[in-house]
Amino acid sequence: MVHRGGDNLSNRTLRMRIDGGGALLEPWLDELYKIGAEPGGGAYRPLYGTAWAEAGDCVERWMKKAGLETRRDAVGNLWGRLDGTEKGKVIVTGSHIDTVRHGGRLDGALGIVAGLTATEALMKARGKPKRSLDVVAICEEEGSRFPTNFWGSRAIVGSIGKDEADTIVDPNGVTIAQAMRERGLDPAKIGSAARDDIDAFVELHIEQGAVLETTRQPLAVVSAIAGGVHLEIVVTGRADHAGTTPMDLRHDALVGASVMIQAIESITRAIGAPAVATVGRIRAEPDQINVVPGRVVFTVDLRHSDPGARRALEERTRSLCRTIAAERGLELEVRVLQERPPVPMHAEVRAVLTRAAQECGVRATELVSGAGHDAQILAARCKVGMLFVPSVGGRSHCPEEHTDPGHLELGARVLVRTLELLAY
Amino acid sequence: MVHRGGDNLSNRTLRMRIDGGGALLEPWLDELYKIGAEPGGGAYRPLYGTAWAEAGDCVERWMKKAGLETRRDAVGNLWGRLDGTEKGKVIVTGSHIDTVRHGGRLDGALGIVAGLTATEALMKARGKPKRSLDVVAICEEEGSRFPTNFWGSRAIVGSIGKDEADTIVDPNGVTIAQAMRERGLDPAKIGSAARDDIDAFVELHIEQGAVLETTRQPLAVVSAIAGGVHLEIVVTGRADHAGTTPMDLRHDALVGASVMIQAIESITRAIGAPAVATVGRIRAEPDQINVVPGRVVFTVDLRHSDPGARRALEERTRSLCRTIAAERGLELEVRVLQERPPVPMHAEVRAVLTRAAQECGVRATELVSGAGHDAQILAARCKVGMLFVPSVGGRSHCPEEHTDPGHLELGARVLVRTLELLAY
Numbered sequence: 001m002v003h004r005g006g007d008n009l010s011n012r013t014l015r016m017r018i019d020g021g022g023a024l025l026e027p028w029l030d031e032l033y034k035i036g037a038e039p040g041g042g043a044y045r046p047l048y049g050t051a052w053a054e055a056g057d058c059v060e061r062w063m064k065k066a067g068l069e070t071r072r073d074a075v076g077n078l079w080g081r082l083d084g085t086e087k088g089k090v091i092v093t094g095s096h097i098d099t100v101r102h103g104g105r106l107d108g109a110l111g112i113v114a115g116l117t118a119t120e121a122l123m124k125a126r127g128k129p130k131r132s133l134d135v136v137a138i139c140e141e142e143g144s145r146f147p148t149n150f151w152g153s154r155a156i157v158g159s160i161g162k163d164e165a166d167t168i169v170d171p172n173g174v175t176i177a178q179a180m181r182e183r184g185l186d187p188a189k190i191g192s193a194a195r196d197d198i199d200a201f202v203e204l205h206i207e208q209g210a211v212l213e214t215t216r217q218p219l220a221v222v223s224a225i226a227g228g229v230h231l232e233i234v235v236t237g238r239a240d241h242a243g244t245t246p247m248d249l250r251h252d253a254l255v256g257a258s259v260m261i262q263a264i265e266s267i268t269r270a271i272g273a274p275a276v277a278t279v280g281r282i283r284a285e286p287d288q289i290n291v292v293p294g295r296v297v298f299t300v301d302l303r304h305s306d307p308g309a310r311r312a313l314e315e316r317t318r319s320l321c322r323t324i325a326a327e328r329g330l331e332l333e334v335r336v337l338q339e340r341p342p343v344p345m346h347a348e349v350r351a352v353l354t355r356a357a358q359e360c361g362v363r364a365t366e367l368v369s370g371a372g373h374d375a376q377i378l379a380a381r382c383k384v385g386m387l388f389v390p391s392v393g394g395r396s397h398c399p400e401e402h403t404d405p406g407h408l409e410l411g412a413r414v415l416v417r418t419l420e421l422l423a424y
Numbered sequence: 425m426v427h428r429g430g431d432n433l434s435n436r437t438l439r440m441r442i443d444g445g446g447a448l449l450e451p452w453l454d455e456l457y458k459i460g461a462e463p464g465g466g467a468y469r470p471l472y473g474t475a476w477a478e479a480g481d482c483v484e485r486w487m488k489k490a491g492l493e494t495r496r497d498a499v500g501n502l503w504g505r506l507d508g509t510e511k512g513k514v515i516v517t518g519s520h521i522d523t524v525r526h527g528g529r530l531d532g533a534l535g536i537v538a539g540l541t542a543t544e545a546l547m548k549a550r551g552k553p554k555r556s557l558d559v560v561a562i563c564e565e566e567g568s569r570f571p572t573n574f575w576g577s578r579a580i581v582g583s584i585g586k587d588e589a590d591t592i593v594d595p596n597g598v599t600i601a602q603a604m605r606e607r608g609l610d611p612a613k614i615g616s617a618a619r620d621d622i623d624a625f626v627e628l629h630i631e632q633g634a635v636l637e638t639t640r641q642p643l644a645v646v647s648a649i650a651g652g653v654h655l656e657i658v659v660t661g662r663a664d665h666a667g668t669t670p671m672d673l674r675h676d677a678l679v680g681a682s683v684m685i686q687a688i689e690s691i692t693r694a695i696g697a698p699a700v701a702t703v704g705r706i707r708a709e710p711d712q713i714n715v716v717p718g719r720v721v722f723t724v725d726l727r728h729s730d731p732g733a734r735r736a737l738e739e740r741t742r743s744l745c746r747t748i749a750a751e752r753g754l755e756l757e758v759r760v761l762q763e764r765p766p767v768p769m770h771a772e773v774r775a776v777l778t779r780a781a782q783e784c785g786v787r788a789t790e791l792v793s794g795a796g797h798d799a800q801i802l803a804a805r806c807k808v809g810m811l812f813v814p815s816v817g818g819r820s821h822c823p824e825e826h827t828d829p830g831h832l833e834l835g836a837r838v839l840v841r842t843l844e845l846l847a848y
Contacts, residue, residue, distance in 0.1 A: 209668030226667060230713055241820055242702035242725045243650060243794030244633030247693045249818060254703055255689045258682035265679045269671045278666035279678055280713045282706055289654055289704045289723045289761075291821075299713045301666045337713075370667030394673060396665055397715075 024120075025412055026405060028113045032058065033105040041399035042102030046145035046170075048076070048179035055097050059112060059137045066120040068135065073193040075155040076139040076185055082119055084132035084423065089199030091129075091423040092382075093118065093415065094136035096152060096374060100144045104401020106206045110389075110408065112137045114204045118416040122424070129423035131199065141374050145170050145179075153377035158194030165190060198382040200349055200422055201375060204415045205386055206403055208371050210394025218407055219414060220367035221353045222386035225376040226274060227342030228303035229314055233260070233321060236331040239286055239294030254284045254293035256330045263320045264300060268313065274368050275304045275313050305342050305368035342368075343376040349385030349422075356417035357387075362410065371396075387411055387418070448544075449836055450829060452537045455482065457529040465823035466526030470569035470594075472500070472603035479521050483536060483561045490544040492559060497617040499579040500563040500609055506543055508556035508847065513623030515553075515847040516806075517542065517839065518560035520576060520798060524568045528825020530630045534813075534832065536561045538628045542840040546848070553847035555623065565798050569594050569603075577801035582618030589614060622806040624773050624846055625799060628839045629810055630827055632795050634818025642831055643838060644791035645777045646810035649800040650698060651766030652727035653738055657684070657745060660755040663710055663718030678708050678717035680754045687744045688724060692737065698792045699728045699737050729766050729792035766792075767800040773809030773846075780841035781811075786834065795820075811835055811842075 035058060036043040036051030045051040056078050063070045068080035078097070084090075095111020115135045122129070138156075143149030146168050154160045165177040165187040177187040207213075212220055237251035261279045268277035278301040284293040300317060304310035318334055325332035350366075357364035367388055375384040389411040392402040459482065460467040460475030469475040480502050487494050492504030502521070508514075519535020539559045546553065562580075567573030570592050578584050589601040589611040601611035631637075636644055661675035685703045692701035702725040708717040724741060728734035742758055749756035774790075781788035791812055799808040813835040816826040 207668060208665050209670070210673050211668075211670065214673065228667070239822070240818065241632050241795055242700065242704060243652070243727055243796065244631060244635075244820070245700070245794070245818055246633065246635060246697050247689070247700060248697075249634050249638065252689070252702075254706065255685055258685040261679055261682040262686060265671070265676070273670050276667065276669070276671060278676075278714065278716050280666060280708070280715050280717060281711050282678065282708050284704070284706050287705050290702070290725050291704050292702050293704060301714050303667055370669070371665055372667065394664065394669055396668070398663070 024117050025113055025408055028062065028117070029105055029109055032109045032113065036099065038102055040102060042104060043099055044101045044103060045097065045099045047098050047140040047151060048183050049145070052098060053183060056137060059097065059116070062116055063135065066116060067123060068119070073155065074185060074189040074191070075152060075180070075193050076183060077152045077155065077193065078137040080116065080135040082123060082129060082133040084129045086130045088131055089197050090132045090134050091419060092134045092136055092198050092201045093203065093419060094134075094138060095203050095205060096138040096141035098140045098142050098144065100142050100397045102398060104396060104398055106401055106403055107208065107396055108141065111203045111205055114412045114415050118412060118419055121416055122420055126420070126424055131423040133419060133423045138374055146176055150374060150377045151176070153374035155190055155193035156195050157377055157381045158191065159377070159380070160190055196381060198378070200346070200383040200385065201378045202349060202353070202385045202387070202415065202418055202422070203373065203375055204411045205373060205388060206396060206401070207367070207388040207391045208394070208396035209391065211367060212388065212390035213392060213394065215365070217365050218390065218410055219357055219362050219364045220388040221350055221357065221364045222345050222369045222388060223350065223366040224305050224342050224344040225369045225373055226303040226305045227307055227310055227340050228301060229310065229339045230337040231300040231302070231314070231317070232335045232337050233257075233298050233300060234333040234335070235260070235296045235325060236333070237294055237329070238292070240292040242290040242292055245292060250292050251329045252292050253296040253330060256324060256328045257282065257296040257298055259324050260321045261298065263324065264317055267316050267320065271309070271313060274370065275309065276370060277302050277313065277317070299337070303370055307342055310342070340372070343379050345375065345385050346379070346383035349383050352421050353385050353387055353414070353418055356414045356421060359417055360410065360413050362414070387414055448541050449537055449832055452486065452541070453529055453533055456533045456537065460523065462526055464526055466528060467523050468525045468527060469521065469523045471522050471564040471575060472607050473569070476522060477607060480561060483521065483540070486540055487559065490540060491547065492543070497579065498609060498613040498615070499576060499604070499617050500607060501576045501580065501617065502561040504540065504559040506547060506553060506557040508553045510554045512555055513621050514556045514558050515843060516558045516560055516622050516625045517627065517843060518562060519627050519629060520562040520565035522564045522566050522568065524566050524821045526822060528820060528822060530825055530827055531632065531820055532565065534835075535627045535629050538836040538839050542836060542843055545840055546844055550844070550848055555847040557843060557847045562798055570600055574798060574801045575600070577798035579614055579617035580619050581801055581805045582615065583801070583804070584614050620805060622802070624770070624807040624809065625802045626773060626777070626809045626811070626839065626842055626846070627797065627799055628835045629797060629812060630820060630825070631791070631812040631815045632818070632820035633815065635791060636789075636812065636814035637816060637818065639789070641789045642814065642834055643781055643786050643788045644812040645774055645781065645788045646769050646793050646812060647774065647790040648729045648766050648768040649793045649797055650727040650729045651731055651734055651764050652725060653734065653763045654761040655724040655726070655738070655741070656759045656761050657722055657724060658757040658759070659684070659720045659749060660757070661718055661753070662716070664716040666714040666716055669716060674716055675753045676716050677720040677754060680748060680752045681706065681720040681722055683748050684745045685722065687748065688741055691740050691744065695733070695737060698794065699733065700794060701726050701737065701741070723761070727794055731766055734766070764796070767803050769799065769809050770803070770807035773807045776845050777809050777811055777838070777842055780845055781838045783841055784834065784837050786838070811838055
């Protein structure tokens with residue numbers, strides 16, 4: 001049961017108070033964006049790097065200044081606590097502090113900064129909450145340094161594998177454990193980061209897609225985080241001399257793969273949203289300008305919010321590729337690299353988010369998140385919910401990442417009201 | 425005018441004599457194939473390497489034993505001379521001694537070994553020729569060590585650029601000049617390798633394609649070496665999040681490139697042989713499993729024996745790619761990496777080859793060579809002609825490279841008769 005309170009606030013006073021807190025939103029986002037700024041544009045704050053540490057210190061200063069009690073857990077998640085007057089499980093808001101290479105100003109940063117300004121605004125306006133309220137800067141979500149991700153949220157739910165810290169290495173051969181020690185963190189204590197005292201986790205995030213912008217909506221309550229599967233498809237034909245092998249005697253693995261890639265796009269379009277299919281990587285062998293490719297390896301990322309529809313998309317992809325390979329005398333091998341089930345957001349949190357939006361004057365749409373988020377991991381241990389604000393042009397993970405200030409402000413206001421409904 | 429003689433020989437005596445010389449064909453091919461043998465199968469004899477030097481020494485021993493007078497020119501081409509009784513330009517036969525990585529037993533080696541056995545057989549049966557006869561082991565043709573090729577034949581026609589030896593480096597940063605000095609060759613003397621005393625060059629080679637096998641023909645006289653163009657096509661779309669970007673909002677450079685690759689195959693098939701088009705290399709960026717490719721670069725190798733038809737194929741390729749890019753909101757850039765005109769074989773040499781084949785009981789077909797050969801370079805300075813024997817399964821540049829012993833023998837017999845017609 002999610003606690004609901006704060007019904008005594010009028011919209012007018014609510015709006016005033018939020019405007020006060022929100023005044024810090026843009027300057028703080030600007031300040032964070034400077035940390036890890038890259039020559040080619042954007043910022044890069046990989047887990048346990050220098051920029052990552054600097055950003056954490058910066059947020060901790062803001063938390064302390066706001067009157068929150070801070071602590072770092074074993075993996076370096078940063079928590080800022082506003083104690084509640086009653087016992088009970090904690091309400092948490094926040095996001096991740098790491099970024100991809102050339103990352104934008106809002107991905108992750110928005111959830112932390114908005115969570116902190118919202119908490120500060122509530123504290124000023126209403127004092128201590130009933131339920132304790134935590135603002136969290138999660139140490140890692142993007143997977144942009146080590147070939148793993150959700151490091152912070154997986155620590156919180158206690159699902160990090162025994163050997164992960166010692167076996168997973170970055171491109172320079174540094175293990176996660178070595179990188180932790182460089183930041184004064186003890187890998188042996190990872191287990192201590194696990195929490196079972198969280199009631200609900202809510203996160204404000206940019207959409208990172210263009211659905212809201214295209215449909216001219218200012219806000220969405222996330223209904224689910226789409227599941228997906230990563231396939232690796234290996235097409236084997238025969239490498240031949242590009243000059244001496246007539247077209248009708250070839251078994252060209254790349255032309256075969258090209259037909260498959262086009263067919264995957266066609267069926268996914270035919271199925272319609274929210275089905276998406278992406279071939280992101282491709283490699284041809286022997287990779288010579290004058291040799292017919294004998295082998296091609298490509299990846300397919302398939303997503304759909306409905307598990308049945310996702311499986312159907314995968315089955316049609318496999319069957320189409322089989323048919324194309326057979327028609328062209330090619331061999332086909334399909335490997336599953338990763339399979340993630342879809343994660344629904346908690347009905348109670350969704351209802352609170354929808355109500356909060358309504359009280360801020362917005363009828364929020366519901367949206368399936370195509371991107372992965374910490375909420376899908378934390379869902380194993382607590383109620384989760386997410387709010388999306390529009391991304392201009394749908395751009396994200398790039399310096400062009402942008403959201404209209406009015407939309408950022410609206411998102412923060414709905415977050416304030418949500419936290420008020422949950423914690424006061 | 426190609427000199428024609430030897431008409432006084434009966435087919436029966438000719439056949440007997442050739443069988444005698446041919447007996448060495450297979451053992452010598454076996455011996456050469458051992459030099460540079462690789463762990464993964466096949467042989468690798470890159471220019472100026474250890475295996476290359478060993479192979480040259482081996483062929484020089486055979487030449488001397490056969491009674492030829494040997495010499496190395498400035499770039500390391502190995503010449504074995506059988507002096508003629510009359511003054512006049514020289515008749516040359518042979519092939520290249522270098523190989524690709526994991527190269528087969530016949531590519532290059534066959535032309536040298538068959539040239540030597542043929543010359544030996546003629547010498548034994550008919551003594552000194554009227555015209556001097558040279559057997560040559562050309563130092564390099566494949567381009568498998570340095571990013572250049574036809575080094576040997578370009579030296580013979582005097583077309584090696586002034587700075588090439590000092591500026592072209594192998595993958596270890598060694599210049600051609602350094603590699604030459606390691607073999608006791610003086611790069612300053614490259615110009616001295618040029619010859620203007622060659623009347624005709626004939627070469628026996630494997631087809632490296634499957635046309636002869638497919639059409640059940642034992643021998644071909646090459647009519648021309650196909651010209652070709654290498655294009656680099658850059659498709660620019662927009663990198664987007666694979667999970668959050670609906671299919672209809674994408675500008676996927678890889679799907680666009682896939683449609684182009686398929687279209688290139690279709691039009692080339694529609695035009696028909698001898699048109700061939702090959703996309704051998706492809707690279708997608710940012711090359712992430714969960715990111716829609718924003719940029720794809722691929723190469724196209726287009727060949728046709730008729731220059732007009734080749735240009736038409738290129739124009740249709742460019743126009744199709746433009747249309748596909750425009751339809752999908754992608755940008756397109758097409759760069760010409762290399763352009764080679766087709767080289768016809770000399771009519772007189774073709775006629776002699778056809779007659780020689782006929783006298784050996786075979787009605788030789790005519791074939792356009794899709795692969796490049798030294799003859800296309802030497803054509804600038806002398807009359808050139810080539811004979812092809814079938815490649816089993818069309819395989820070449822691999823350990824599976826194979827030709828039926830009967831076809832090798834037939835090729836050598838026709839070469840003997842050709843050299844007899846040209847030099848005696």
